[in-house]
Amino acid sequence: TAARPLAGRRVLVTSGPTHEPIDPVRYLANRSSGRQGHAIAAAAAEAGATVTLVSGPVAIPDPAGVRVVRVETAREMLVAVEAALPVDIAVFAAAVADWRPEVEAGSKKIKKDGTGPAPLPLVENPDILSTVSHLEAGRPPLVVGFAAETDTVLDHARAKIARKGCDLIVANDVSAAGGVMGGTDNTVHLIHRDGAMETWPRLGKDEVARRLVVHLAGMLTR
Ligand code: C5P
Numbered sequence: 001t002a003a004r005p006l007a008g009r010r011v012l013v014t015s016g017p018t019h020e021p022i023d024p025v026r027y028l029a030n031r032s033s034g035r036q037g038h039a040i041a042a043a044a045a046e047a048g049a050t051v052t053l054v055s056g057p058v059a060i061p062d063p064a065g066v067r068v069v070r071v072e073t074a075r076e077m078l079v080a081v082e083a084a085l086p087v088d089i090a091v092f093a094a095a096v097a098d099w100r101p102e103v104e105a106g107s108k109k110i111k112k113d114g115t116g117p118a119p120l121p122l123v124e125n126p127d128i129l130s131t132v133s134h135l136e137a138g139r140p141p142l143v144v145g146f147a148a149e150t151d152t153v154l155d156h157a158r159a160k161i162a163r164k165g166c167d168l169i170v171a172n173d174v175s176a177a178g179g180v181m182g183g184t185d186n187t188v189h190l191i192h193r194d195g196a197m198e199t200w201p202r203l204g205k206d207e208v209a210r211r212l213v214v215h216l217a218g219m220l221t222r
Contacts, residue, residue, distance in 0.1 A: 004048030005217035010087040011049040012140070013041040014094035014128065016056035018074045021105035022120065030095050034058035036146075036172075036186060037093030039209035041066045044089075047213045052084040056094055074100065074125035081128055089216055090140040092129040092166075095148065100125050133165035142220055147171040157191045167193050168219070170212065190215065 015037020019027040034055060041053040042063035051066040054077055062068045069080045074096045081090075099122035110118060129145045143166040147157045157171040171189045187202045200211065 005214060006044055006089075007048030009049045009089065009217075009220070011041075011044040011051045012054065012081065012084045012087040012090045013037055013044065013051065014054045014077060014081060014092050014096075015041065016058040017095050018056045018077055018097045018125075019072045020074065020097045020100035020125070021072075022101050023105050023110045024107060025109050028097055028100065028122075029057075030097060032056070032058075032095035034060055035184065036205045036208065037091070038063050039205045040091055040093060040212060043206070043209035043213040044091075046210075047217065049089075052087070054080045054084065054094070056096075073097075074128065078126050078128050078131065081132060085132075085135075085140070086138050087140050088220060089142040089144070090132055091144045091212075091216075092132075093146050093170075094128070096128060097125055099123065127164070129166060130164045142167055142216060144168045144170065144216065148174040154189060154191065154197070157189065158195070161191060161193055168216075 016034035017029045017032040019029050021027045038060055041051050045051045045063065045065040052069060053063065053066045054069045054071060056071060056077065071077045071080050077094065077096065102121040102123045133139065133143045145160065145164055145166040147160050147169050149156050149171060153171045153173050157169045161169050169191045171191060172186050184204055185202055186205050186208045188208055189197060189199045191197045
C-alpha cells in the first residue's frame with residue numbers, strides 16, 4: 001500500500017562512525033552523529049520493512065521497531081553486515097574510518113617515554129559498501145551508498161558509483177558552510193547508476209529519510 005511501501009521487504013542500514021582503537025583508551029574516529037542513518041532505519045520500519053541497523057558508537061537513541069546491532073570497528077561492521085544478509089535493500093550511511101592503526105591495540109595504554117610521539121602506522125579498512133556491491137552470490141538487489149563531500153560533490157559521486165558498484169549514491173555537501181555534519185538538516189543529490197540525478201531541497205534528516213524510503217521502494221518495483 002502507499003503507506004507501507006516496504007511491507008514484506010528486508011532492509012539493512014549502516015550508521016554512525018567507527019572507532020578504531022589505538023590502545024585501550026584512545027581511538028581514531030570521525031564526526032558522524034548517526035542521525036541520517038538512524039532516520040533511514042526508522043523510516044524503513046515505518047514503511048513496513050524488517051530492518052537491521054548496524055551502528056557504530058553513537059549518542060542517539062535506537063530507532064523504534066528496528067533490530068540494532070552495535071559495533072565499534074569497521075571490521076566488526078563488515079562481519080555484522082554480512083550476517084544480516086540477505087536483504088532487499090542495503091543502505092550504507094555509516095561514516096566508516098578509512099584507516100585503522102596497523103598494530104592491534106593491546107591491553108596497555110601507550111606511555112609518553114620522553115622521546116617524542118611514537119609513529120602511528122595505519123592500514124586500510126575493508127570497504128563495506130564495495131564488498132557488498134561486488135558480492136557474486138547474495139548481492140542485495142538495491143545497494144545504496146552515501147558520499148560526504150566538501151567540494152565537487154557530483155563529480156565525486158559519479159566516480160564513486162562506478163568504483164563502488166552500487167546502484168545509487170546519496171551525495172551530501174558536508175563543507176562547513178552547510179552545517180550538515182552533526183546537524184539536523186541535509187541537502188542531498190541522488191545519483192543513479194545510469195547517470196540520472198535529482199537534487200532535493202534542504203530538508204530535515206527525518207524528511208530526507210522518508211523520501212528516500214519512498215524512492216527506494218519505487219526503484220525496487222520498477
Ligand atoms: O569512499 P567514501 O568513504 O567516501 O564512501 C562513502 C560510502 O562508502 C558510504 O556509503 C560509506 O558508508 C561507505 N563505506 C563503507 N566502508 C568503508 C568506507 C566507506 O561502507 N570502509
